[in-house]
Amino acid sequence: MSQFPLSVQLYTVREALAADPAATLERIAGMGFATVELFGMVERVDLFEELLPRFGLTPSSAHSTLLGIDLVPVLDAARRLGVTTVIDPNIRAETWTDSDAVVLAANELNAVARVAADLDITVGYHNHWWEFGELDGTTALEAFADNLDPAVVLEVDTYWAQVGGVSAVSLLERLGDRVRFIHVKDGDISRDDRAQVAVGSGRMPVAEVLAAAPQAVRVIELDDFEGDVFDALTDSITFLRSLGETL
Template identity: 50%
Template sequence: MNDQISLQLYTVREAFTADPDAAIRRVADLGYRHVEPYDLTVFADVLHGALHANGVTAPSAHSHVIDVDLDPVLDAAEHLGVATVIDSSITANHWESEAQIVAKASALNAAAKIARRHGIRLGYHNHWWELEAHFSGVTGLEVFAAHLDPDVCIELDVYWAAVGGADPVHLIDALAGHVRFLHVKDGDLSRDMKRQMPAGRGIVEIDRILAAAPDALRIVEFDDYAGDVFDGIGQSIAYLRC
């Protein structure tokens, strides 16, 4: 089961910024064998040695890939052995019309065509605003996915999807095979990030969601956390191993 569990490194950003090697070692000691780097182009060189020294890999990473120079992103991904690079956010003002959404999907498809030549897949990670946007009863994220090439993936943040008013299980089905990664966190469905909780501690239907996407990589994440973040990610991996 550890092979299906990863950690978004933004979760431990303070420890990672202070001492990358020590932070990766603590993550590995908790049982994580995969991580998801953030700001990929910034940290690729720092991460390379730390991951190798601790037997940790980075199957996915976050970096903006839409309407940017992709060369540094793809170079960093190849350096770390990252197979999938995921755009972490398209800001809320780009989800106000179907035309805006289709334009962003087309831009991601164009970037994915370039990345494909390097053997790298691209994807997109949601927040809540893509689910609050509705067009003829369909969420903005569903409109977006309907215009993506088949190999462009969605990393479904199950917490933010629920905050946006969606049923993550319905979304997994509606997004038609695009969901290959899940950001897993729990909480009370507040936008107060410090109220986020380890998996199984809040009101998100984590078990039901995981069952709906059995092959998706489970990526533990907190946008913020009120307690000891290493204790929190330790609770999450223990829950996901069960």
């Protein structure tokens, strides 16, 4: 069980958020969430600045591209919204098959982290499935982590790790306290987003995953879902609460 309340990645409800932001965030709050993980933070900074406080929501974290861009708008948005951890959600897949490219990406993220630290903002990285090919006797993600400054945190997407061919539980145990956030999701462990289901309804060893990372914020996410995604979130909350997690 984590000391942190459950969060939700708002990408999960992106269609509803685009159609009616206020109603969507009100519904998220009504489900019991007090924290949310943001996406599209720069484009939606005015919207989030207005609506998050209205519904008693605070950011647990935010996803934003951090490499090869102008950082000023990202860091300004984070400061306005009270985001203390900004996580790069995706470094292009071809990076992870080349040792030099992995080291370069790590050094670039380290440089971003030094800039962000001056504003009391922590930087992190979130994986997909393609970071888990073998590289220099380990997984590419772990080779990347070995080259990161200790100040850079990891958000392990436990589902995509499993899809990538590694045990999410073993990965979390190896990475230890470097992991400060985890994406908790479920499904048939395939690359098909629409095969994802409510947490506890698929093939993921969810209880073991949670036990392997007690220090990490749990962020519920569905990349896609065949049905009403709010029903899937409700069922996910029910299951996670049965395991002792709290909102």
